Amino acid sequence: MTGHRKILLVAYPGQGLINPSLRLANRLLKIGISITFSTSFRVMQTINKQTTPHGLAFAPFSDGHDDYVIGKPPPTTLQQHISDFATNGAPAVAKIITSAAAKGEPFDHLVYTTIIPWAARVANAHNIKSTLFWCQSASVLLFYYHYFNGFQELISAYQNNPVLPIKLPGLPPLTMSDLPSFFLPSSPKEHEFLLPLYKDHVDVLKSKNSPRILLNSFNELEVDSIKEVKGFDFLPIGPLNEKDSYGSILEEDYVIVNWLNTKPKKSVVYVSFGSISHLTSDQGEEIASGLLEGGRPFLWVIRNGEEVEKLRKIDELKKLGLIVSWCCQVEVLSHEAIGCFVMHCGWNSTVEAVAAGVPIVAYPQWTDQTTNGKMIEDVWKVGVRVRREGDGVVEGKEIERCVKMVMGDEEISRNVLKWKELASEAVKNGGSSSLNLQAFLDDA
């Protein structure tokens, strides 16, 4: 029995890392594991403790940015924040570990998210095992693994041949535009620091004997990638798609569900670009014109209220759809009125859409989203990617074309249903993700 186990779960304070981490914590708690959840003070204050499961312990620390709120413009650059989180987090996490040991209640394992490879070193220094909870796809991790292990030159050479397929073991043929955005010539300079960070993740993993990696994915979805890397033990335990206890504004959720209840089945276009991406006003106007042209009811998440009021045809838009600053996405996606999801292809949103059986219009912005868009369109075939000329803005009529296509395409409807069923099987008793979670605990 696993009741005596005590795991420290450390998460970088981004929505796309906090959400799956809390869901993982919930799942572990339900099977009797003792979990202490640790992230920055500021983010911890915004977690609704009323709705987190009984028994979840919290060990927050200051990352030097106690005014930082997810979804609001950060008080510093992302690079500075990640660096400050590491500088403050490493000694803080060490202290959490030693204090627990001093009280006679030591942790036997540390689980850490993407962005904070240093946490594995802290665990190592205190002689406790650690496991990476990689919050992107297995395919993207496999891509980084190849890039940093022998394929860097080959991939760099492709920059001159952007349309040629790059064939890497375990991955579908990719072209330059399918790679994570950092490899594209258009990637801004301020994102350059992220590649060494991903290299550090891969290096930390390689320094271990058969490292295990928890993933918000499921075997069936990424089976080829998952089998590929010899010595890496991929343990997909998803989809992690429980209704959130974090980040949701409850009154707004009621308004949204009531509004969705008035709409016919599969009629509503849901539009959201996650918690980080900001659309330019041109992109916003084109999406607005695509939605108006299509004439379908829509639910559009625009986090910044000022951007809403600036939309040229705001009165017309308000007649046709509902614009909100946030929603409980998992609940929205499972509503029968939702017909498709126009989205940025963040990994959590991708998995949530696949698990809910909602067709996707993929409009990737940066990082792994470009690769996720490729998988959505060409591998799982549950949606289409918007086409754009060069790095230009996607036109409204292109968005409308894609919405119309995914809402009417029979092959996509069949695939969407197939993946929804496989996702649901994976987390049932005896399903692949349940077995993987148990395998992690048996050997943690």
Ligand code: UDP
């Ligand atoms: N999300 C939400 N409501 C919203 C927008 C996003 O609950 O209005 C959640 C979404 O369900 C997902 C997370 O925020 O769990 C976003 O993570 P993702 O990896 O998709 O994108 P990121 O925000 O990291 O770019």
